[in-house]
Amino acid sequence: MYQWHEPLWQNFRLSQQQGRFHHAQLLHGPSGVGKQPLAKQLAQAILCEQHQQLIACGRCKSCALIVAQTHPDLLFIAAQGQSISVDVIRGLADFVHHSAQQGGRKVAVIVNAHKMTHSAANALLKTLEEPNAGRYLLLTSDDISQLSATILSRCSKVQVSVNDTQYAQDWLRDVLPGGIAFPWLTHFFHQPLKIEAWFNEGVVEKVDVLYRFACDIKASHNFNQVQGILNEHPELLEVFCVFIQQRLKAKLLEGLAYQAYSKGQTALNQFMADTRQILGLNQSLGLSKLMNTIKNIIE
Template identity: 85%
Template sequence: MYQWHEGLWQHFRLSQQQGRFHHAQLFHGPSGVGKQELAKQLAQAILCEQHQQLTACGRCKSCLLIAAQTHPDLLCIAPQGQSISVDAIRELADFVHHSAQQGGRKVAVIANAHKMTHSAANALLKTLEEPNTGRYLLLTSDDLSQLSATILSRCNKVQVTVTDPQHAQQWLQNILPQEQVFPWLTHFAHQPLKIAMWFNEGVFEKVDLLYRFACDIKASHNFNQVQGILNDHPELLEVFCVFMQQKLKAKLLEGLSYQAYSEGQAALNQFMSDTRQILGLNQSLGLNKLMNTIKNIIE
């Protein structure tokens, strides 16, 4: 268990002891805080034969089945492509209404629930409105604004965050090389798992290059490399824009006029919007336009 999850876990145990544990838990917060891991651990604790203390023993038949990813009473749903289909949610409805094979409890986990289609969300409502005893739904979401008010009202919303950056720093010390210093890590201190993913997947140096590029906009060195990174790793677009926003804010503190700052921010927002819709070589034109605008502003 991650250290920043301990407070939430104590709350779960207390609510279970008091008979207030909600059948539908919605874990929300930024990416990189371990919402999926929290949901999986809670699912295992619920299904464990020693579930009275909401602690998975790791030794019972149920825990062993989960470890082998073959537990018949645990259903995990995630987006296929860009969305979660209505068929997947109908499968969930069928799953919760059938008898459990182990211990009488069943758990369904929906990762990135905000990616459900409109039809899928409507189908889920029927299950949420008519909860069955011993049936639990655990949802995760990076963006509550994409979930309907009716779904939100039928779930116990649990915000998952890193409240103490030291917890994240201590955890990351065991993963990242200590001989190197990366100033941009502070921008993502509240998303330690995202940092770890970048390191493990070999994109750490690419993120660092995006940061150095933003810090030296006038030189615009490595333009082609930056373009290649954003083409190959579109998920890093928001990271790049965070670095650019920080550069603009730094210039504002150094005396840049608010009008110029607003112009730069508008250009950055336009670039973000266009890049999500324009593919291929046109992205290079958009990046070039953004760089020219920013350079003219800060000169």
């Protein structure tokens, strides 16, 4: 268990002891805080034969089946492509209504529930509105603003975050090769698993290129390299924009006129909105336009 999860577990156990543990738990927060591992641990604790204290014993048959990833009463759902389809959620309803094979309880985990289509979300409502005894739904989401108010109202919302980044720093020092030497890591200590993933996937050097470019936008000597990185790793686009935003704030503190700062921030926000919402957007063209705006502002 990650240290920053411990207060959440205390609340889960207390609600279990007091008989108010909700059948639908929505674990929400930014990426990289361990929502999915938390959901898996919670599912194991619910299905464990010694579940009264909401602690998985790790020795019973149920725990062994979960470790082997063959538990018949545990269902994991994640997006196939960009969304979670209505057929998948209808399959969840069938799963919930059939008898349990082990211990009488069933758990379904929906990863990134905000990726459900509109029809899928409507289908899930029926399951949420008519909970069966011993049936639990664990949802995770990076962005609950994309979930409907009716879904939110029928779940117990649990915010997952790293409230004390010292926990994250200590953990990262133990798991990362060579420690945490990059100066930009401080921007992401509240998302430690994201940092770990960058190291494991071998993209940390590319993140460093984006950071160094943002620190010296006026030079723009490696603009093509930055474009190549963002084309290959579109998930780093938001990280790049964090670096640009931090650069704008630094220039503001150095004496940049607030009107110029606001113009740069508006251009950055528009670029991010376009890349998220407009299909087929020429990212290279949009990025070039953004960089020209920022360069003109900070010169």
